[in-house]
Amino acid sequence: MAKAELSIIDEVESAIRLGSAEKGLETARRVTDLFLSSAGSFDDEQILLFDDVLDRLIGTIELRAIADMGARIALAEISAQLAPIAQAPPSVMRRLANNDEIRIAGPVLQESARLDDGELVQIARSKGEPHLLAVAGRWWLKEIVTDALLARRYPSVSRRIAANPGARVSGAGFAVIVGQAESDPELAVSVGVRVDLPSELRRQLLRSATDAVRTRLLSRAPPHLFEEIQSAIAAVTVGVEREMSGVRDFEGAKRAIANLKGAGQLSEATLFGFATQRRYEETVAALAALSGSTVEVIRPLMQSLREDGLLVPCRAAQLSWETTTAVLESRFATGAMKPADLAKAQGNFVRMTPENARRTLRFWQVRAS
Helix, strand or coil, X not given: CCHHHHHHHHHHHHHHHHCCHXXXXXXXXXXXXXXXXXXXXXXXXXXXXXHHHHHHHHHHHHHHHCCCHHHHHHHHHHHHXXXXXXXXXXXXXXXXXXXXXXXXXXXXXXXXXXXXXXXXXXXXXXXXXXXXXXXXXXXXXXXXXXXXXXXXXCHHHHHHHHCCCCECCCHHHHHHHHHHHCCCHHHHHHHHCCCXXXXXXXXXXXXXXXXXXXXXXXXXXXXXXXXXXXXXXXXHHCCCCCCXXXXXXXXXXXXXXXXXXXXXXXXXXXXXXXXXXXXXXXXXXXXXXXXXXXXXXXXXXXXXXXXXXXXXXHHHCCCCHHHHHHHHHCCCCXXXXXXXXXXXXXXXXXXXXXXXXXXXXXXXXXXXX
16 A cells, blocks of 8 residues: 555544544545545455445544534535445445435445345335335346335336336236336336236236327337237237237347358448348347447347437447437337437437446446346
8 A cells, every 4th residue: 555545544543533523524535535546456455444444434424414414415425436436345335325315325326336136135125215216226136126126115116117127027026016007107108118028917017008008108119019019909909818929039130240240241330220220139239249248238228218228338339329319219110219308318428438338338248147
């Protein structure tokens, strides 16, 4: 550890020993800044040292934060700074995640890689709706976590899980969502277009859905589900039960894209052609190859009603906005995105750097594996 770093460690000990609230806040900010400046270069022993001193400092700040808005703001800032860092001090992240103040806990709950499934389940069982909403927005949630979240029966949490393409949901979890969707049109649309929704539950959903919800489902259905939902609506309308077709097979598309790549013929123009022709499987496989990801990561992003997740592989592949628009609109069987939605997506696309997109995509790849 460098001499300057040891000096700050001594300062931490002094701040804790003297019990000065102002000194504690100042020192916590300095230690956080020092950690962030070289987070990627610290070894496990150094990270644990930072973990120990920051945890102790934050413990003293939390006592003050009960009655001091300034202390709460400082903790929220530290949380937001450390949440995206994969090597963040683990004990500190757990402490922040369990804080009752959602402004403090929220950033960590939404994106920190330091929280494991067991810790997320415990938070889902013990915290309030705002904390559960933050967890529900994480990419790549496993069934054990979504089951715990859905067990609390918050409609807002169910809506967020249904709209999260990276949230894996068990059959029991989907049953909870479909039950709530009978009186929640927004939830009905979000869950109705999920490819992993079991066929029987989709039929149950459509049987109870209003004509307005059925129409919205068809308008938002991606190509790979459009015919299934259309057939199911026709079936339940006349009281006939039919088996919905199986899930799309991507193996052929993977082989075709691999052959194009091997021949040096896979390019942005190739992807643009697939997307404008609404060739869904080829679009997914080509985007996965061009962004350095996999179909397993890209597919749920394509299935989502949200645009922000799909922007990540498009930006990582350094696609033009024209091609990105074609990819976004290829999610739907017909029509185009609303101009307002497209403008919002373009703003997010421009603000995202290719390097940050690639970093996020690598993280998702690890979580999805």
